[in-house]
Amino acid sequence: MRITIIAVAGLLTLATSATAEISGNVVKLGVLNDMSSLYADISGAGSVEAARMAIADFGGTVNGKKIELISADHQNKPDVGSAIATQWFDNDGVDAIVDVPTSSVALAVQQIARTKGKVFLISGAAASDLTGKACSPTSVHWTYDTVALANGTGSAVVKAGGDTWFFITADYAFGHALERDTARVVEANGGKVLGKVRAPLNTADFSSFLLQAQASKAKIIGLANAGGDTINSIKQAGEFGIVEGGQKLAGLLVFITDIHSLGLPAAHGLQLTEAFYWDQNDATRGWSKRFFDKIGREPSMVQAGVYGAVTHYLNAIKATNSDDGLTVVKQMKATPVNDFMTKNGKIREDGTLVRDMYLFEVKAPAESKGPWDYYKQISVIPGEDAFKLPGPGECPLVKG
DSSP states (O other): HHHHHHHHHHHHHHHHHOOOOGGGEEEEEEEOSSSSSTTTTTSSSHOOOOOHHHHHHHEEEEEEEEEEEEEEEEETOHHHHHHHHHHHHHHHOOOEEEEEOHHHHHHHHHHHHHTTTTTTEESSSSOOOGTTOOOTTTTOSSOOOOOHHIIIIIHHHHTTTTTEEEEEEEESSHHHHHHHHHHHHHHHHTTTTEEEEEOOTSSSHHHHHOOOOOOOSEEEEEEOTTTTTHHHHHHHHTTTTTTTTTTTEEESSSHHHHHEEEEEEEETTOOEEEEEOOOSSSHHHHHHHHHHHHHSOOOOHHHHHHHHHHHHHHHHHHHTTTOHHHHHHHHHHOOBBOSSSSSEEOTTSSBBBEOOOEEEEOOGEEEEEETTTTTTEEEOOOHHHHHHOOOOOOOOSSSO
């Protein structure tokens, strides 16, 4: 009896070892993002460099297998992103796709990755649907989402007296999710949404949308957009004298690269929620200096998140000696996240990385001590508060 039990245990061990392997003797990652349009500054070549830094810091190999990196521009088009993802998974041996700003593209890529059992590490896209009704057992939503933005900036603005809102919303999955999640938080805190208007992605002229917002008399004009759209809407709001007229702008997703483009005279006083700022502490400054030396600008939270996601992914492969999507993501969820931008982070069952977020205010020009010295920290938003769903969870992976 004892010999039989030992023999069976040995066979199970051998079977487990046989299935745990790195396919093709190489780990291959693909950074897929916007290289040439309105999200290129927050993602783009900087995200590719961040992934390259993570691979180099890991030693270039995992369990003796080479780590390779490729990249492509999805042009903010779901069909283009889907075609690239399919090519990478089916023909090019890619094990994981990383970044993917533009939530409509990310939702399409996530479906392909789920079907093929491949890993999807989301840093650039924001829509909470990625870990809601569209959640996947092989995806991790790494850096931020529309729930965290709503619980951060949206909640803070309402509590400061901004209790009537009008939304200017990017007319695709990200904007819809950000508007929805923020409206829920506004109303839960006693505020009211007076109206909304939706603007096409990459809009050059926001005048008609801003005039509708101005006519609403709402105290707060919520900008449920990002990147170049946020920059254009804030600049044009200044031309219309909206803030001078008594209304305030709430940039619901603002990146440090946006502030750099706007300049402090135009952006000062804006409150915003981010997962990372280069000048928070010695660890963030140290990593950011290395990034700056290569790219010539400070990193966005998306780019910093790419580094963290890739590192955590490679550690999971090292621990399991496998690049199987389900196996690797299960290991990632079982392992706390601690790096230069995340302390004691935990990947939730729905794939959300729950981490502290930060409410910042943009400095006035006189407060800034030099280039890229743009933020002052207002508060820390504990992870459990930041990523608390404003309604019932919709992810079918989560029991109950």
